[in-house]
Amino acid sequence: MTAIAPPIPPLALDTPGALSIRGLNKHYPIDGRRLPVLQHIDLQVQPGEFIAIVGASGCGKSTLLRLIAGLETDYEGQMQLDGKPIRGPSLDRGMVFQDHRLFPWKTVFDNIALALKHSRLDKAHVAARVNEHIALVGLQGFEHAYPHQLSGGMAQRAAIARALITQPKLLLLDEPFGALDALTRVRMQQELQRLWIQQRSTMIMVTHDVEEALYLGDRVIVLEPRPGRIRHVIEVGLAHPRERNAARLQSLRQEILGQLLSQAGH
Amino acid sequence: MRRAFNGQPLLWLLSPAALLLAWALAANSGAFPVQLLVPPQAVYHSFTELLVSGELREHLVASLSRLGLGFGIGAVAGMAFGTAMALSRNVEAFCGPLFHCVRQIPSIALIPMFILFFGVDDVFKVLIVTKAAFFPVALAACEGVRAIPRAYFEVASLYRLPLRSLLTEVALPAAAPTLLTGLRIGLSRAWMVLVATELLAGDIGLGQLIEMSRQMLRIDLVMVGVLLIGLIGFCLEGGFHLLEKRLLRWKPL
Numbered sequence: 001m002t003a004i005a006p007p008i009p010p011l012a013l014d015t016p017g018a019l020s021i022r023g024l025n026k027h028y029p030i031d032g033r034r035l036p037v038l039q040h041i042d043l044q045v046q047p048g049e050f051i052a053i054v055g056a057s058g059c060g061k062s063t064l065l066r067l068i069a070g071l072e073t074d075y076e077g078q079m080q081l082d083g084k085p086i087r088g089p090s091l092d093r094g095m096v097f098q099d100h101r102l103f104p105w106k107t108v109f110d111n112i113a114l115a116l117k118h119s120r121l122d123k124a125h126v127a128a129r130v131n132e133h134i135a136l137v138g139l140q141g142f143e144h145a146y147p148h149q150l151s152g153g154m155a156q157r158a159a160i161a162r163a164l165i166t167q168p169k170l171l172l173l174d175e176p177f178g179a180l181d182a183l184t185r186v187r188m189q190q191e192l193q194r195l196w197i198q199q200r201s202t203m204i205m206v207t208h209d210v211e212e213a214l215y216l217g218d219r220v221i222v223l224e225p226r227p228g229r230i231r232h233v234i235e236v237g238l239a240h241p242r243e244r245n246a247a248r249l250q251s252l253r254q255e256i257l258g259q260l261l262s263q264a265g266h
Numbered sequence: 267m268r269r270a271f272n273g274q275p276l277l278w279l280l281s282p283a284a285l286l287l288a289w290a291l292a293a294n295s296g297a298f299p300v301q302l303l304v305p306p307q308a309v310y311h312s313f314t315e316l317l318v319s320g321e322l323r324e325h326l327v328a329s330l331s332r333l334g335l336g337f338g339i340g341a342v343a344g345m346a347f348g349t350a351m352a353l354s355r356n357v358e359a360f361c362g363p364l365f366h367c368v369r370q371i372p373s374i375a376l377i378p379m380f381i382l383f384f385g386v387d388d389v390f391k392v393l394i395v396t397k398a399a400f401f402p403v404a405l406a407a408c409e410g411v412r413a414i415p416r417a418y419f420e421v422a423s424l425y426r427l428p429l430r431s432l433l434t435e436v437a438l439p440a441a442a443p444t445l446l447t448g449l450r451i452g453l454s455r456a457w458m459v460l461v462a463t464e465l466l467a468g469d470i471g472l473g474q475l476i477e478m479s480r481q482m483l484r485i486d487l488v489m490v491g492v493l494l495i496g497l498i499g500f501c502l503e504g505g506f507h508l509l510e511k512r513l514l515r516w517k518p519l
């Protein structure tokens with residue numbers, strides 16, 4: 001059940017961010033019929049764990065994250081974060097999308113500050129927290145830039161800062177680097193790993209890049225399409241930060257690619 | 267075109283200057299009766315006379331206050347109705363077809379009926395202006411609100427944005443580009459139809475200045491009115507463009 005070599009020191013029992021999913025089913029109504037999208041998903045995520053999810057496109061990865069985020073509330077089964085059932089969006093679950101989803105009419109600073117609107121902090125505290133998070137993702141000097149003035153990687157950094165500023169127990173990432181060029185992607189993966197080690201929050205990341213999943217994930221979950229089911233759970237078992245071309249990652253990569261390709265004919 | 271405009275700020279003066287020159291040459295050539303083709307200097311002279319006597323001011327105040335009132339009411343009502351239609355299926359179902367039908371009636375076509383109902387005074391003029399502003403604004407508000415991507419609302423709900431922020435910081439700016447275009451079109455139409463109502467009836471206003479001057483065969487004063495109407499319309503639209511540019515400075519060019 002547990003990782004072969006725990007990637008991070010054992011966590012105190014009260015560390016938040018434990019996600020429990022039991023018997024999750026999700027249907028979408030299509031042409032008056034109920035199309036199963038996710039079937040019998042069981043997943044226990046430890047506090048501070050990094051889960052990577054891979055699977056063919058259309059197999060329900062985004063749907064799973066949207067369910068956990070609370071953006072979809074119509075499902076069967078149980079989902080709990082730290083024992084509390086998930087019924088809708090909450091500030092203890094953050095989400096980053098493939099498109100950065102920054103508001104184009106707000107500057108980087110204001111986009112990030114918007115996430116704190118709910119907490120009704122005074123201006124000085126908001127400014128301090130926002131600047132701290134801008135520094136955290138390395139966007140100093142771009143506080144007053146509008147999203148269209150940023151590169152894809154910078155916009156995604158801003159989106160990550162916005163998601164982290166509320167200090168969510170669980171951060172959901174839906175192919176966050178999918179639209180970036182290869183070099184930027186590698187850099188962003190390192191940054192994300194650094195943030196994760198710093199923040200210690202639980203993270204679940206969907207990706208179609210198997211290497212990315214293996215580089216970041218404590219466990220890699222392989223989904224199978226139509227309907228989406230968990231086909232395999234792979235314990236990576238290497239400490240962070242990792243060597244990109246470690247032999248174990250190479251062999252796991254072959255294994256996962258093999259599993260994904262064997263689905264393709266199906 | 268925009269680039270030439272920016273690079274050479276005075277280039278645009280060329281065409282009005284050429285027109286003015288042609289007008290001056292033709293009018294002073296003696297080929298046309300002076301009562302019909304008044305030379306520019308005479309028009310300018312009449313303009314300063316009207317200005318000094320304070321008569322022009324009265325006409326301007328009358329026209330612009332009707333415009334302000336009618337456009338204000340029409341724009342506010344249009345935004346409210348357009349938003350309601352975008353958000354509520356019931357409003358759309360009950361009022362949509364009627365709205366889209368009445369929208370097709372040119373404001374000018376309503377003038378005779380409105381005169382019968384409301385007389386020829388300010389009420390009728392303001393109402394016609396209100397109608398002219400209402401429809402483009404309502405349409406723009408409806409389309410602007412409907413086109414707000416669902417993704418924006420998802421982000422707002424993820425961060426539990428308070429309703430006030432949701433409306434003023436997300437929904438309004440998202441709909442603003444469409445809405446502002448609608449307001450600009452509404453303002454321009456309102457101005458044009460106002461002049462038409464003033465031409466037909468009343469005792470004061472720029473349109474009435476033209477009509478009274480025509481009856482007295484004072485073509486110079488007619489020209490003053492016509493030129494002012496064009497100039498004011500140009501300034502209104504230009505001012506609105508500047509406002510749009512300022513409010514939408516976040517948009518990529």
Ligand SMILES: Nc1ncnc2c1ncn2[C@@H]1O[C@H](COP(=O)(O)OP(=O)(O)O)[C@@H](O)[C@H]1O
Nearest residue numbers: 028029030037056057058059060061062063064
């Ligand atoms: N709102 C929706 N209504 C109907 N079907 C949907 C909806 N969202 C997703 N689906 C369907 O559910 C399946 C899974 O979608 P998604 O979770 O986006 O897949 P993935 O992220 O793995 O590519 C797809 O077949 C998609 O067509």
Ligand SMILES: [Mg+2]
Nearest residue numbers: 061062063174
């Ligand atoms: Mg997806």
